Amino acid sequence: MISVIIPTYREAENVRIIVPRVFHVLEQAGMEGEVIVVDDDSPDGTAETARELARDYPVRVHVRRDERGLATAVMKGFELAGGGIVVVMDADLSHPGEKIPEMVRPILEDRCDITVGSRYVSGGGCDHWPLSRKLISRSSGLMARGVAKLSDPTSGFMAVRKAVLDKTVLDPVGWKIVLEVVVKTGARVEEVPIVFADREKGQSKLNLRVQAEYIAHLMRLYHFRYRSLFEGRGREGRP
Ligand SMILES: Nc1nc2c(ncn2[C@@H]2O[C@H](COP(=O)(O)OP(=O)(O)O)[C@@H](O)[C@H]2O)c(=O)[nH]1
Ligand SMILES: [Mg+2]
Structure with missing residues (x-):
């Protein structure tokens, strides 16, 4: 079974679609x-809208009242997921749902454990983004190159094998759960081209605070990545 996790904040119109x-x-x-x-x-x-949908579809709704934030919301979804493969996608119709089978198949066929939807591989792209947003996306991606070999590390669309998650301790700050999962699991990753569509309804929650949290999160991931390398070398170097 596939568990599709959709984190939401003010997405009543989109969740219905x-x-x-x-x-x-x-x-x-x-x-x-x-x-x-x-x-x-x-x-x-x-x-409430999601609960209405649950009458017709196998939907579970979890409401958090004492916590906020995208990455920890997705982690809650991981905990609740009953499927062997977990897909994470935004509610605002930016991620192409029709790509879900393409995201899931490489994992089912055991070619990898994680697939990440990428705007920056051949066949991928963004619909009419303003230059400012393109620059933010590209520079955020470049900053992460040292921790993960991903063309689009700030993507929020991924599929991951549940067994890999169950073995890993995740501790993300802010938003970037995909990067957290890729770095902390160290699992095999494939990229799937996606065209990221503009949000039509509701508002983006991406703001300066989120950008600042991203930098803080990246610093922690760099520390995690290179500390473990150094510890590994130290052990190997001992007689
Ligand atoms: N549960 C939860 N979901 C969030 C939060 N912030 C954003 N989201 C959801 O995360 C997804 C991406 O957010 P969005 O505002 O579209 O970000 P953008 O695409 O980078 O502009 C959407 O489904 C949002 O509803 C949050 O604090 N908590
Ligand atoms: Mg969005």
């Missing part, structure tokens, strides 16, 4: 799945 879309794609691909909505107590009725 994305949930049926995900199930349509899974059904077409002959895949069994569930959706897990992790909502941070949105004031716009996102959770």
Whole structure:
């Protein structure tokens, strides 16, 4: 089974569209799945809308009242997921749901343990992004090159084998759960080209604080990555 985790904050209009879309794609691909909505107590009725959808589809809704933040919301989803493969995607229809089978198959066929949707491989792209947003995305990606060999490390669209997650301690700050999972698991990764669509409804929550948290998170990941390398060398060097 595939568990599709959708973190939400103020996405009532989008959740109504994305949930049926995900199930349509899974059904077409002959895949069994569930959706897990992790909502941070949105004031716009996102959770209520998701609960209505749960009457018609296998949807579970988890509302967090004492915690906020995208990465920890996804971690909650990991905990609740019942599937052998977990997909993480945004609620705002930016991530192409029709790519889910393409994301899941390499893991099912044991070619890798993680797939990441990438805007920056051949066949990928972004719909009409302003230059400022392109620059932020590109420079954020470049800064992460030292910890992960990903063309699009700030992507939020991924699929991952649940068994790999179960063996790993995750401790992300802020938003970038994909980068956290890739670095901390050290698992085999493949990239899948995606075209990132513009959000039409609701508002982006990406702000300066999120950018600052990203830098803090990256510093921790660099420390994690290179500390473990040094510790490894130290041990090997001993007689
Ligand atoms: N649960 C939860 N979801 C969030 C939070 N912040 C953003 N999201 C969700 O994460 C996804 C990406 O957020 P979005 O604002 O579209 O970011 P952008 O695409 O970078 O502009 C969307 O599904 C949001 O609803 C949060 O604090 N908690
Ligand atoms: Mg978005």
